[in-house]
Amino acid sequence: xxxxxxxxxxxxxxxxxxxxxxxxxxxxxxxxxxxxxxxxxxxxxxxxxxxxxxxxxxxxxxxxxxxxxxxxxxxxxxxxxxxxxxxxxxxxxxxxxxxxxxxxxxxxxxxxxxxxxxxxxxxxxxxxxxxxxxxxxxxxxxxx
Amino acid sequence: xxxxxxxxxxxxxxxxxxxxxxxxxxxxxxxxxxxxxxxxxxxxxxxxxxxxxxxxxxxxxxxxxxxxxxxxxxxxxxxxxxxxxxxxxxxxxxxxxxxxxxxxxxxxxxxxxxxxxxxxxxxxxxxxxxxxxxxxxxxxxxxxxxxxxxxxxxxxxxxxxxxxxxxxxxxxxxxxxxxxxxxxxxxxxxxxxxxxxxxxxxxxxxxxxxxxxxxxxxxxxxxxxxxxxxxxxxxxxxxxxxxxxxxxxxxxxxxxxxxxxxxxxxxxxxxxxxxxxxxxxxxxxxxxxxxxxxxxxxxxxxxxxxxx
Amino acid sequence: xxxxxxxxxxxxxxxxxxxxxxxxxxxxxxxxxxxxxxxxxxxxxxxxxxxxxxxxxxxxxxxxxxxxxxxxxxxxxxxxxxxxxxxxxxxxxxxxxxxxxxxxxxxxxxxxxxxxxxxxxxxxxxxxxxxxxxxxxxxxxxxxxxxxxxxxxxxxxxxxxxxxxxxxxxxxxxxxxxxxxxxxxxxxxxxxxxxxxxxxxxxxxxxxxxxxxxxxxxxxxxx
Numbered sequence: 001x002x003x004x005x006x007x008x009x010x011x012x013x014x015x016x017x018x019x020x021x022x023x024x025x026x027x028x029x030x031x032x033x034x035x036x037x038x039x040x041x042x043x044x045x046x047x048x049x050x051x052x053x054x055x056x057x058x059x060x061x062x063x064x065x066x067x068x069x070x071x072x073x074x075x076x077x078x079x080x081x082x083x084x085x086x087x088x089x090x091x092x093x094x095x096x097x098x099x100x101x102x103x104x105x106x107x108x109x110x111x112x113x114x115x116x117x118x119x120x121x122x123x124x125x126x127x128x129x130x131x132x133x134x135x136x137x138x139x140x141x142x143x144x
Numbered sequence: 145x146x147x148x149x150x151x152x153x154x155x156x157x158x159x160x161x162x163x164x165x166x167x168x169x170x171x172x173x174x175x176x177x178x179x180x181x182x183x184x185x186x187x188x189x190x191x192x193x194x195x196x197x198x199x200x201x202x203x204x205x206x207x208x209x210x211x212x213x214x215x216x217x218x219x220x221x222x223x224x225x226x227x228x229x230x231x232x233x234x235x236x237x238x239x240x241x242x243x244x245x246x247x248x249x250x251x252x253x254x255x256x257x258x259x260x261x262x263x264x265x266x267x268x269x270x271x272x273x274x275x276x277x278x279x280x281x282x283x284x285x286x287x288x289x290x291x292x293x294x295x296x297x298x299x300x301x302x303x304x305x306x307x308x309x310x311x312x313x314x315x316x317x318x319x320x321x322x323x324x325x326x327x328x329x330x331x332x333x334x335x336x337x338x339x340x341x342x343x344x345x346x347x348x349x350x351x352x353x354x355x356x357x358x359x360x361x362x363x364x365x366x367x368x369x370x371x372x373x374x375x376x377x378x379x380x381x382x383x384x385x386x387x388x389x390x391x392x393x394x395x396x397x398x399x400x401x402x403x404x405x406x407x408x409x410x411x412x413x414x415x416x417x418x419x420x421x422x423x424x425x426x427x428x429x430x431x432x433x434x435x436x437x438x439x440x441x442x443x444x445x446x447x448x449x450x451x452x
Numbered sequence: 453x454x455x456x457x458x459x460x461x462x463x464x465x466x467x468x469x470x471x472x473x474x475x476x477x478x479x480x481x482x483x484x485x486x487x488x489x490x491x492x493x494x495x496x497x498x499x500x501x502x503x504x505x506x507x508x509x510x511x512x513x514x515x516x517x518x519x520x521x522x523x524x525x526x527x528x529x530x531x532x533x534x535x536x537x538x539x540x541x542x543x544x545x546x547x548x549x550x551x552x553x554x555x556x557x558x559x560x561x562x563x564x565x566x567x568x569x570x571x572x573x574x575x576x577x578x579x580x581x582x583x584x585x586x587x588x589x590x591x592x593x594x595x596x597x598x599x600x601x602x603x604x605x606x607x608x609x610x611x612x613x614x615x616x617x618x619x620x621x622x623x624x625x626x627x628x629x630x631x632x633x634x635x636x637x638x639x640x641x642x643x644x645x646x647x648x649x650x651x652x653x654x655x656x657x658x659x660x661x662x663x664x665x666x667x668x669x670x671x672x673x674x675x
Contacts, residue, residue, distance in 0.1 A: 274652075
């Protein structure tokens with residue numbers, strides 16, 4: 001995960017993207033030649049409902065400085081409520097981070113439809129900017 | 145006579161009874177008690193002494209009852225099941241009787257969550273109706289719950305509370321019937337504001353023949369201010385304060401609200417006196433004991449009857 | 453089932469302050485069902501603890517295991533080799549409080565509870581559990597329309613409802629149903645209101661915790 005990192009002081013953002021929407025939006029952003037920071041690494045998931053609390057925590061533990069979960073718009077999940085479950089889990093992780101004394105803004109939920117390439121680029125940039133402001137997690141600093 | 149208390153004598157002789165209430169201090173100051181009690185002297189037939197009401201720690205009811213006896217006043221020992229198991233309850237009852245206390249009011253008790261020690265472990269070994277049974281068994285059978293014969297039988301005049309305004313309304317007369325079956329001699333009701341509902345309750349109670357089996361004292365609490373009325377309406381569960389009174393208090397200037405509250409209380413006393421089955425009133429002038437003489441006199445309940 | 457919930461992370465971290473390597477043990481029984489101490493929760497807590505320790509720059513290793521149950525000694529035995537050979541300094545149990553007691557009995561290392569055992573209850577809906585039983589040792593719910601007054605009435609009244617019942621809710625909290633209101637409605641629906649007019653006698657609490665710690669013995673089951 002850390003081997004291809006260009007700037008060690010750059011934060012890393014992990015994005016769990018649903019194959020039906022946000023992943024397609026990311027694809028579209030690419031084909032539209034929209035730029036977004038290379039800090040964002042995408043993990044394709046069949047539905048954000050598949051993303052568990054411990055997946056998010058383990059990402060933070062093992063190299064990510066921020067995690068976003070990007071799923072379908074509310075009411076448009078291909079598995080009806082996967083994105084809503086993800087939203088609640090992200091909210092839970094935020095409370096957990098707060099308990100741990102870590103800024104809960106390091107984890108966010110987004111809803112992006114397949115046609116919203118520009119929105120994906122915007123969200124990716126804003127999230128990266130946010131995490132840059134919060135800084136690299138202490139234990140992630142010597143990674144590469 | 146079951147106990148021969150003044151309250152019992154007045155009620156059994158068919159006279160309209162008046163009981164008062166005294167809340168012990170949150171400390172050991174005897175003077176506070178004496179001062180409050182003096183306001184009630186000659187105005188009420190018996191004085192209820194609350195038992196850590198609203199679960200706030202106060203001087204023990206039994207001790208205050210004894211102080212009242214020393215002052216020549218008749219106490220009514222309130223006893224809750226919240227803080228005592230059956231061992232402590234029976235022990236306290238024996239002790240209370242030995243001190244000369246003849247009236248006891250059997251209550252479940254306000255939940256400790258409301259009080260100043262919400263962290264406390266509550267007891268509720270028995271409930272108020274079972275407490276009535278316990279006192280009755282001790283008095284009439286001369287036996288403790290264990291079956292052990294009492295060396296010296298405590299002869300109490302047994303009271304209990306009733307809330308005509310708690311829900312479900314239809315069950316309230318049945319619950320009163322259970323208290324009668326358990327052996328209650330007199331009932332003091334929750335503060336009455338909704339007179340219409342109370343009339344309906346009393347009608348059912350009379351129809352069930354309960355008013356012949358126990359003496360029912362209607363609870364009256366004068367409203368000191370609009371603020372107090374609002375608080376009672378909003379925050380005291382199972383208490384029904386109709387908008388009518390709120391409007392009436394809001395209609396007079398703040399300085400005159402107390403006066404208006406007393407006027408309302410006097411009217412309420414007149415109203416409950418007219419209701420079949422009401423044998424007396426229980427006047428709970430909360431932290432307003434000095435107003436009791438004024439209310440009792442204005443309501444035409446003074447002087448109180450003499451009994452031997 | 454036994455319903456439990458995780459202690460605040462801060463409290464658990466304070467327990468773990470001096471350790472570098474622990475065994476975190478979940479349970480596949482009740483606490484899995486109430487989402488407090490199953491495999492998933494073990495993973496989440498382990499990760500949270502590691503993050504907290506990393507934040508402090510402290511070395512910390514968590515070995516994660518989830519046992520079939522922690523209330524039977526044979527399952528406890530399954531972590532014996534780890535505890536005895538892997539340099540485990542402490543055990544953190546995510547079972548109801550029976551689990552850590554079994555672990556403590558078996559192993560000579562400090563054992564800590566990660567959960568607060570809350571009550572015997574059931575699910576009201578997904579993610580919501582409520583209390584239904586207080587294990588008084590002498591079930592009487594059939595007298596009350598199948599509703600337990602011991603656990604569901606705030607004052608454990610047997611002849612309720614008390615004067616604080618208002619609009620079907622308990623005086624202690626408007627979010628708590630008045631058990632006696634429920635009993636009344638249920639008895640009415642069953643056509644058994646007459647039963648409610650009977651005075652229910654004083655309960656014998658000797659079968660409850662008040663009689664001392666309890667034990668059930670089944671001679672036919674003993675080996």
